[in-house]
Amino acid sequence: MLDKSFDPKEAEARIYKMWEDSGAFKPRAAKPTDTKDDNFSIVIPPPNVTGSLHMGHALNNTIMDILIRFNRMKGKAVLWQPGMDHAGIATQMVVERKLAAEDKFRKNMSREDFLNHVWAWKEESGGIIEQQLRRLGSSCDWSRSKFTLGASPNADAEEKAAQQNMGDGVTKAFVEMYEAGLIYRDKRLVNWDPHFQTAISDLEVETKTVDGHYWHLRYPLADGVTYEHPITDEEGNVTGHETRGYVVVATSRPETMLGDTGVAVHPDDERYAALVGKEIILPLVNRRVPIIADDYADPEKGSGAVKITPAHDFNDYEVGKRTGHELISILDDRGHILPLDIIPEEFHGLFSVKARKLVVAQFDEAGLLTETEKLKIEQPVGDRSGVVIEPMLTDQWFVDAEKMAEQAMAKVNDGSTKFVPENWKKTYDHWMANIQPWCISRQLWWGHQIPAWLLGSGGGKAARWTNAEETQQHRDEDAEFEVIWDKLSNLPVVTADAEQVPSLLLPILNNVDEIALVETIEKTGVLVEVKVKTKLGQALQFTFHQDPDVLDTWFSSGLWPFSTLGWPENTEELARFYPTSVLVTAFDIIFFWVARMMMQGLHFMKDENGEGIVPFDDVYIHALVLDEAGKKMSKSIGNTLDPLDLIDGVTSDVLVEKRTRGLKNPDKAPQIAKATRKAYPDGFEPYGADALRFTLASQAGQGRNIRLSVERIAGYRNFGTKLWSAASFGQMNGCAPVAGFDPSTATLPVNKWIISETAKTAMEISRCIDTYRFNDAADAAYKFTWDTFCAWYLELSKPLLSGEDGTEKDETRATFAWVLDQILKLLHPFMPFITEDLWAKVAEGRDSNLITAEWPTYGDKLVDADAVAELEWLQTLITNIRSVRADMNIPPSKKAPLLLCADTLDPRLDTYAPQLSPMARVEHVELASAVPDNALQTVVDGVQYAIPLAGLIDMDAERKRLAKEIEKAQKEIEQIDRKLGNEAFVAKAPEKVVILQKERRAGYAAEVETLQTALDGLG
């Protein structure tokens, strides 16, 4: 006996453990006959090690698990590769915050000590998200889980061996890309995050619109120069001129004027033509800077003159480069004004915003502030820190992304990788076509330290001399030292192996001097000391430090599709599972991740012809999960839903507490609490993972966001209960799977019909999953289970199952059990827990688990068109009888005969009398030559039926009902006639369409005729 309903709390953990213990999550053994199509693989988008499960993960993993389970059941060798991302900035931030709470600060620690703290934290909480993914039912091969940063220094030997390639791969990738000229070190303007004091990439910068000001500043001209500046009215007409000894520039960041190197005007701007080449005396700092002509200045904007601060503005940087300006950096790493000689002392050390106020005040005081304009300005902020990003001139490492993007675009264009839905290709193309150099160095500690050695300060220059001879000798040596120093300090030494540093130095040095000997004298950790023997025979000592910076996390994430498979080792998994079958992700990381994987995959993975191999055949981009109001879920808005709360249930008190805890803006708490209580006054019931998964799948329409509806989750939980109860019915009626049952041998039309429908549904679901139409697949499974199987077949089978023992009963029992088995299989990818539980419970001693059962692929051969037609007729008949009875308010308890108004009795009516009785409340069936008075009438396939119900029918209402039906049908006929009467339609429309319309017309005409007869018969 089955319990009353499925208990997710009890079953989920038990079943998940059973799966994992059974080894079902590991790919099956390779077969000699396996082709590429027999291997199916997905790499998980690695969640941040700091992360916890959110709805986006739930959707993402549900989709992947559907694909994985489906393909596993189809008999493919399936690998779902899990792992986690070290998430440089995010993790370092979390750990620093945690340490700060204990009054410990990174600045006061050694790098090693700090990293020990991070690793300890990772060990402690890094596994949480993997546990949470298990709760969803994700069938990843956890034994292969990888971490982008490799193993912890304290890990055991086994773990170290398993993760070894993760770090080695990153180093190898960096070195090879450097050697190929795809990575370079450069001093450039980068996005600087003053909070984390690191460079970040363009993608990590968000633009926010905030209230700001435009300050209009007067810059006096040097040497008493004046010019005639036109005065214009509101419509822009010149009404006169005034003599000016200044130009006006407008800026939202006046403090940058401390680093101005000029003022630009447009070359065609007649107003300022005479000023080009003249100079300005910058107020406050009293520096002379030139007025230059450059296209960047827009005559339409403001005064038409713009200040140029090449070291603190990306546009100005370009102008500065074009016009050969020097670069003046005025900010330190924290965004404070540097104590430069050229900057007045009162600004030294001021935070940029404070400096801004002081600059404005001083301009105002000097009468040089002409206007303060309030307006919205676009402000760049760090996506992690939330602080204003400063363009800063620093030495960083870059990937020449433009070069790599070419092939990455070409491979999508030629279809090697397909985007689903297709329109995301445009987004990808657009970004790739406009790609900028990718800044990959970060001034952090948590990450892959860059495998490059840089010349450190304090080399072997310490020798001092006492007499003239020595002095001269040392001067010579010193000169040699300078030559070597200059040469080396321009070039980082990039190598995976510190031992190689000296040998890499040789070719560099040989070009400039006759260096005889380079040897390592000491190598400790990140420090390499080399001895260089000069032509004077002197041994000079140089110290190289490993670059303290680490790589952008996405650099290692870009290697994920092959690093997780063992690269740079040549592993079996790499051969079997690369390229991966599909990448499943949300659109927001197409640039961050998908694009980088394409570029790096194509660079490192080559076929026998040296042609790059794409990392995945398909990229399926799914929606974002929004709240019920269509807003992005966010902690600060307090509208997040924790998938585990929906699985396990939660009270509204706990929900409110979770949503209001740790808010950036605690003032919002009461508002969030109120909204939460209003939306979910009773919290959530424990709906279970299956219901959540099914809801997400059913809403995963392509190219749409998902507004997660809790009501729908409840609906799909009910669906599970429905399935459970149908299984329970089967069990009570002896419908156990029959070994060796061949569905094609069924004889009863009702069984042949449900078998046909099963086969059709299986084809439909397969097709939908194969084409990533998860909502359609879920719908098809839902409809078949609830409507076709439970509502129709189950009711139709009741008379057979409760009837006399015999072959018909046996066949029906076997069919019922077979169909239920197919349903469990078809639903398994969507609802793995309840289906696996039922699989075991509806049959004793199965020899396999559902997770590895064979997917139904019967094709058309089980479809019996005659049986389908017969049962469709029966369903129409039953539906029509129910409908007319309901229209006339005939209570279901009142049974009535069914009269067939024809010459001969349709034998089918006899056959299905046992079904018609309970389902259509038919007492018995008989032939009638005429419709009696006081009867309801209906038409099926042009045949008239009557249901005599003397005394129960309001004949007036029946007349109205019939008239209404006739009218309805006639309207259809009119519409069709209009079409058929149109010569152009008959001439130009495809014959199929014309025939279809004619058939439809005939059908309606027959109906009208019969209904009219019925109506006339009522008098």
Place this chain on the structure above:
RNA sequence: GGGCGAUUAGCUCAGUGGGAGAGCACUACAUUGACAUUGUAGGGGUCACUGGUUCAAUCCCAGUAUCGCCCA
């Protein structure tokens, strides 16, 4: 400013060049028989608007409006 997308039943959303759909909600009826986490039946839509293409447009094209997102 550039780009992408959306607009279909009260709500949330499918869908298609030729018959307007689902779930929820709503209305009526039902209640010992798998299931009330239920059953049966029903009502409800100018498919945003304006033009065009077509024999035929909710669907294709153009424009307008509104909303959303991405990039600058």
